[in-house]
Amino acid sequence: MYSQKELVVMSVKDNVGIIKEAMKKGREILIADGESENMINVREDIPFGFKIAIQDIKRNDIVYKYGEPIGIASMDIKKGTMVHVHNMEGFRGRGDLNV
């Protein structure tokens, strides 16, 4: 787990981080975990506890958190934008998909 002032990234496999303090559009977050450096330009306001894309994610790509799949992107997601119900879907327990 990588934790710094602005966000937490649970695993090196993850393409999202969790915001630790409410972020305003325009802020820059530098992730320097000893392996590499990743500069993220925050593209929109993101509330405390919500997810931010730490890489570009394409539609139908798997979203990873805790090193595990948590869903798939339902549209292209740019690095630095919020990831939530409007651009990501789960794939388990989907009774609606059998209809």
Place this chain on the structure above:
Amino acid sequence: MKDQFLGYKRENGVVGIRNYVLIIPALRQYNMLAHKISDMVPDTKVLISLGELGRPREDRLVLQRTMVGLGMNPNTASVLIIGSEKGAGYEELKIEKICREISKSGKRVEMLLLTEEGGMYDLLGKGIKVARDMVLEASRAVREPFGLEHLTLGVKCGMSDSTSGICGNPTVGRVFDKLVQAGGRAVFSETTEVIGAEHVLVRRAKNEAVAQKILKAVEATEQKAKSIGQDIREINPIPENIAGGLTTLEEKSLGAIVKAGTSTIEDVIAYAERIEKPGLYFMDAWMSSLSLPTGYAASGVHLFLYQMGGAGVPGMNFPLPAVSSGIVTPIMYLTGNYNTYERARDNMDFNSGTILQDMETPQEASARLLDMILQIASGAKTKAETFNYQDPVELYFQGPNL
């Protein structure tokens, strides 16, 4: 200095952290009288029955396990059961059978029958008389020091937000690891919220048989969700989770399972099934804040940990999701979200959000949590215990009702 708490040693060697006289109506008809006896006599708890008539066998067994389990729970000093006559009712729920099972603990069990007392007025009066005597006797018990190996904890995560999986739940998980290493018992549940994370759990199953039980439990729950033709996302994650930043069931589940720590999963148990041996257990059951504490109490849990997220719960000093649904098992509220803690200090016992504020290390927070748990086990009340309110009873029935 070894981790210790002060508890009540029971007849069969188990240790309780509370000292209640439990009143059980053997049939739903006797709810009112059981309730009134409990009203008149302090330090009693009552299990209001949801009724046995028209329920399929599996549900009658749930009711049986709940009655027997609550009676056997070490927090229960003695039990008063009231009913009509011996031999009455369904096989599983005959009053003499329930009495016999609870009596195996060696604790005092009193059975009062309408047909022997002469009528409801006589039964009520006798019940009050007997309950008073039982409470007097229980009050003479003295607390003695015991180690962690005598403690059983159960955890639920509720109103989860994104702090749950990264802060609040792992703090409980570390305490669970310590408890199990010391020879104690721990249980977690909420099968719906294992969907998407079961592959992580099965790696820690004691053996292949347990791994299969976990997978079957999750598969059955997922099938139930699909069988109603609805998108599970309309049900779970709940609105409060989504408002708190959790997006999918898989994400919620992966964050949820960490609350149980990293110990081997000894077995999968049914709702309200009693835990007989040390270790960590998974109870295949529904997440409801009303039914799960009751189910855990029946399995032998001393203290129920409710690990809350809370970002999606609005307002200041919001009321608690459940106050006393553990009946003989008190509920402690924790959160990993310092904002939730600030908004509800009167109801929140513990805050691990200090970790996210870089005020405490994860290990320091867990050590502090264990200290508080031992304090509560020794008699300090949880905040929920300072309310005089008994939640409505809800059990995990699966029906159909016929």
